[in-house]
Amino acid sequence: MGGKLFKNFSFFSATLSFFILIGIFSILFTYAQDSIREFGFDFLGSEIWEADEDDEEIGIFGGYIPVIGTMLSTLIAMVIATPLAMGIAIFLTEIAHKTLVKPVSIAIELLAAIPSIIYGMWGLFYFAPIVQSTFGGQGVGLLTAGIVLAIMIIPFMAAITRDAMNTVPDVLKESAYAMGATKFEVIKDVIMPYSKGGIIGSIILALGRALGETMAVAFLIGSVMAIPSSITDPTTSIPVLLANNFSEAQGLEMSSMYYLALILFVVSFAIISVAKFYFLGKKVK
Amino acid sequence: MNRLLLNKIILVLSTLSAIIGIGFLFWILITLSYKGISALHLSTFTNDLVEGGIRNLLVGQFTMALMASAIAVPIGMFAGIWLREYSNNSKLASVIRNLSDIMMSAPSIVIGVFVFALFVAPFGSYNGFAGIIALTIMMIPIIISTTDNMLSLVPKELREAGIALGGSKHKIIMQIVVKAAKVGITTGVLLSFARIIGETAPLLFTSANNQFFTMDLTGQFPSLTVSIYNLATYPDEASRELAWAASFVLTAIVLLINLTGRYMTRNKK
Amino acid sequence: MNTKNLIMEVKDFDFTYAGVDDPSLKQINLPIEKNKITAMIGPSGCGKSTLLRAMNRIHDLYPGNKYGGEINLYRENGEKENILNLKKENDLIRLRQDVGMIFQKPTPFPMSIYDNVAYGMKLAGVKNKSELEGRVEKALKDAAIWKETKDRLNSSALGLSGGQQQRLCIARAVALKPDVMLFDEPTSALDPISTGAIEELLAELKKDVSVVIVTHNMQQASRLSDYTAFMYLGDLIEYDTTDTIFMNPNVKLTEDYITGRFG
Numbered sequence: 001m002g003g004k005l006f007k008n009f010s011f012f013s014a015t016l017s018f019f020i021l022i023g024i025f026s027i028l029f030t031y032a033q034d035s036i037r038e039f040g041f042d043f044l045g046s047e048i049w050e051a052d053e054d055d056e057e058i059g060i061f062g063g064y065i066p067v068i069g070t071m072l073s074t075l076i077a078m079v080i081a082t083p084l085a086m087g088i089a090i091f092l093t094e095i096a097h098k099t100l101v102k103p104v105s106i107a108i109e110l111l112a113a114i115p116s117i118i119y120g121m122w123g124l125f126y127f128a129p130i131v132q133s134t135f136g137g138q139g140v141g142l143l144t145a146g147i148v149l150a151i152m153i154i155p156f157m158a159a160i161t162r163d164a165m166n167t168v169p170d171v172l173k174e175s176a177y178a179m180g181a182t183k184f185e186v187i188k189d190v191i192m193p194y195s196k197g198g199i200i201g202s203i204i205l206a207l208g209r210a211l212g213e214t215m216a217v218a219f220l221i222g223s224v225m226a227i228p229s230s231i232t233d234p235t236t237s238i239p240v241l242l243a244n245n246f247s248e249a250q251g252l253e254m255s256s257m258y259y260l261a262l263i264l265f266v267v268s269f270a271i272i273s274v275a276k277f278y279f280l281g282k283k284v285k
Numbered sequence: 286m287n288r289l290l291l292n293k294i295i296l297v298l299s300t301l302s303a304i305i306g307i308g309f310l311f312w313i314l315i316t317l318s319y320k321g322i323s324a325l326h327l328s329t330f331t332n333d334l335v336e337g338g339i340r341n342l343l344v345g346q347f348t349m350a351l352m353a354s355a356i357a358v359p360i361g362m363f364a365g366i367w368l369r370e371y372s373n374n375s376k377l378a379s380v381i382r383n384l385s386d387i388m389m390s391a392p393s394i395v396i397g398v399f400v401f402a403l404f405v406a407p408f409g410s411y412n413g414f415a416g417i418i419a420l421t422i423m424m425i426p427i428i429i430s431t432t433d434n435m436l437s438l439v440p441k442e443l444r445e446a447g448i449a450l451g452g453s454k455h456k457i458i459m460q461i462v463v464k465a466a467k468v469g470i471t472t473g474v475l476l477s478f479a480r481i482i483g484e485t486a487p488l489l490f491t492s493a494n495n496q497f498f499t500m501d502l503t504g505q506f507p508s509l510t511v512s513i514y515n516l517a518t519y520p521d522e523a524s525r526e527l528a529w530a531a532s533f534v535l536t537a538i539v540l541l542i543n544l545t546g547r548y549m550t551r552n553k554k
Numbered sequence: 555m556n557t558k559n560l561i562m563e564v565k566d567f568d569f570t571y572a573g574v575d576d577p578s579l580k581q582i583n584l585p586i587e588k589n590k591i592t593a594m595i596g597p598s599g600c601g602k603s604t605l606l607r608a609m610n611r612i613h614d615l616y617p618g619n620k621y622g623g624e625i626n627l628y629r630e631n632g633e634k635e636n637i638l639n640l641k642k643e644n645d646l647i648r649l650r651q652d653v654g655m656i657f658q659k660p661t662p663f664p665m666s667i668y669d670n671v672a673y674g675m676k677l678a679g680v681k682n683k684s685e686l687e688g689r690v691e692k693a694l695k696d697a698a699i700w701k702e703t704k705d706r707l708n709s710s711a712l713g714l715s716g717g718q719q720q721r722l723c724i725a726r727a728v729a730l731k732p733d734v735m736l737f738d739e740p741t742s743a744l745d746p747i748s749t750g751a752i753e754e755l756l757a758e759l760k761k762d763v764s765v766v767i768v769t770h771n772m773q774q775a776s777r778l779s780d781y782t783a784f785m786y787l788g789d790l791i792e793y794d795t796t797d798t799i800f801m802n803p804n805v806k807l808t809e810d811y812i813t814g815r816f817g
């Protein structure tokens with residue numbers, strides 16, 4: 001291959017992500033048009049999702065329930081995952097003996113590598129009954145989905161936080177110890193502030209993951225179009241609604257599904273961009 | 286509160302977090318092995334889904350993941366090469382890097398919806414090609430980022446030495462730079478392969494699933510992961526057993542590939 | 555040699571790093587005189603930092619190192635305490651408040667100038683705001699950096715120049731009113747003007763604290779210190795007044811090093 005061709009093909013490949021992202025946005029936006037025109041932004045506030053009895057092509061469709069379900073399950077996951085992930089990162093960078101760091105890191109990374117459908121299976125058959133007997137409810141529901149979602153994002157969040165904490169120079173920590181600081185004080189006053197950008201970035205990235213997670217939640221959230229009145233109630237989320245009903249929908253319902261996909265895409269795009277620019281803005285040397 | 290006590294408490298809590306994390310790993314792996322192995326028979330591997338086995342599913346899942354890799358690896362590598370070797374770290378390069386990272390974190394179900402609109406709806410039928418395309422889109426940004434990172438570790442002097450010997454730029458890139466980063470890139474490829482072979486959401490309404498053995502990519506294509514999702518929700522015991530067996534096999538494959546990748550770079554870093 | 559007025563004393567001290575077979579320091583004997591500056595010189599890798607880092611037990615952050623012998627710290631009341639016997643975390647914290655340390659590279663914490671200096675005192679339990687403010691000001695003055703910082707106490711310490719940052723770190727340590735301050739090549743990352751400022755500062759500081767300084771720079775040792783220890787390959791070869799070491803050393807090896815024949 002000649003040099004020119006090589007370079008051009010490289011460039012073409014590099015720009016491909018750009019075109020794919022534009023493509024995703026345009027396609028979702030185009031196919032969501034009918035729904036956007038019909039419901040506008042009220043779509044987000046309406047909880048009715050019903051096809052017309054006589055004509056499957058039309059009906060009233062509102063995204064409130066899946067949007068709320070997505071937000072709540074993500075919120076539960078974040079509340080549980082964040083402290084645990086911080087704890088693991090602290091353990092790996094500041095507490096664990098050298099010989100433990102490697103195996104624990106590998107274990108955490110393997111946890112991240114397990115496919116989400118496996119979390120769903122395991123959660124449905126092993127974890128949901130425990131949630132049910134502890135907190136009541138039907139086993140599947142917001143809480144179960146949130147907890148298992150937390151288990152899924154913990155390793156991811158912990159790994160990035162660990163990497164950020166590892167960038168703190170030893171001598172900076174040593175000088176805090178030399179002032180008579182305890183380990184916790186060094187973590188709180190030196191390590192956390194120093195690696196703040198990376199830590200917050202990891203939390204936001206994990207949030208983005210949780211929002212878009214499909215399979216684990218599909219097994220566990222209950223998949224019913226209902227507003228949860230308690231934390232153990234079943235409901236649904238955007239990815240789960242898409243996973244279960246997208247392919248059978250038609251007409252306006254289908255367009256509303258595209259609308260939901262568009263919302264999810266735009267929101268995660270925004271969230272990841274925030275994390276990225278936070279990272280870049282705070283990147284220390 | 287006493288600062289030493291507070292210190293102890295935090296250290297104990299952190300250690301506990303790590304124990305909880307590892308606890309979940311073992312809990313999942315142990316229940317999975319227990320359920321999965323007891324449901325596994327030789328016939329599980331020799332029968333297709335229609336006869337209560339996973340042969341066609343394994344072949345289907347691997348076919349799609351391998352073909353996706355065949356497309357995504359060269360594209361991703363070339364893109365990474367452009368970013369690191371040709372872009373001079375221009376503004377455009379940083380835009381592309383960021384977009385690629387964003388694409389890496391895009392919800393996989395949305396990619397499924399996108400591919401459905403372009404490659405399923407117009408043809409009126411689920412098809413294996415659509416599944417491959419969805420997986421390719423998932424894989425490209427991972428390969429880009431791996432290649433980009435690994436090439437950045439290759440010392441500048443190596444490139445300069447090559448140029449000084451009179452090599453042309455693209456030859457030096459292929460013959461020296463990429464070679465120097467070979468192990469790291471291979472690891473990245475294995476890790477991303479391990480990731481896409483376990484994907485379900487982008488396949489649900491692209492390749493969908495098929496009970497029978499087929500290599501025809503223009504029609505519904507068998508998938509291990511989609512089958513697990515379907516089987517787990519069937520009420521009969523046999524389906525659930527098969528779902529466990531399939532889950533066990535899938536996890537074993539994913540973790541083995543993942544560990545192999547890690548093993549390759551064990552001496553690095 | 556007059557050894558009546560000691561603040562610290564290293565006796566028959568051995569040190570072995572974790573996972574290493576041979577000791578990095580062998581049978582070190584070194585007195586540290588009160589309110590004097592003691593310099594440690596010697597070629598790179600001879601164990602100067604290792605010895606210095608034993609004197610506030612900062613080595614203990616990394617498990618598995620082995621100490622032998624004694625390092626005594628003489629208290630106000632004349633009592634002596636072998637710091638190698640300290641086990642409880644609380645005692646180590648107290649030791650580090652009594653024996654401060656300044657590193658080669660400035661290490662401002664990611665917080666404001668004021669908080670950097672107040673940090674150690676807050677850790678030590680000083681809560682009274684006016685006392686804190688008074689001591690911060692005093693420490694900054696003692697470290698000769700008050701003028702440059704008094705109008706920007708609440709801005710980030712990371713915005714200071716390298717030399718200012720190093721003086722801030724000294725202020726931070728001084729604020730704790732330590733008995734001893736350990737300096738590990740404190741000027742080797744600084745420009746000549748900042749170096750001069752720090753050297754002046756050290757000469758002032760010895761009124762209040764005893765100073766141990768590791769330095770690469772022999773002129774610095776001869777200008778600044780009262781006593782000098784020459785180390786080589788983990789041994790302490792010679793210790794004496796700085797004048798003797800530089801003008802009239804007893805050991806041939808010391809002379810060779812001083813005159814630049816090796817190292």
Ligand SMILES: Nc1ncnc2c1ncn2[C@@H]1O[C@H](COP(=O)(O)OP(=O)(O)O)[C@@H](O)[C@H]1O
Pocket residue numbers: 571572574578596597598599600601602603604605
């Ligand atoms: N963390 C460590 N582990 C093992 N050996 C070390 C460590 N730090 C230093 N050493 C060794 O101890 C010896 C003394 O090092 P050091 O005290 O840093 O020398 P100096 O400060 O005089 O240049 C050297 O041989 C060095 O290689």
Ligand SMILES: [Mg+2]
Pocket residue numbers: 602603604
């Ligand atoms: Mg040194």
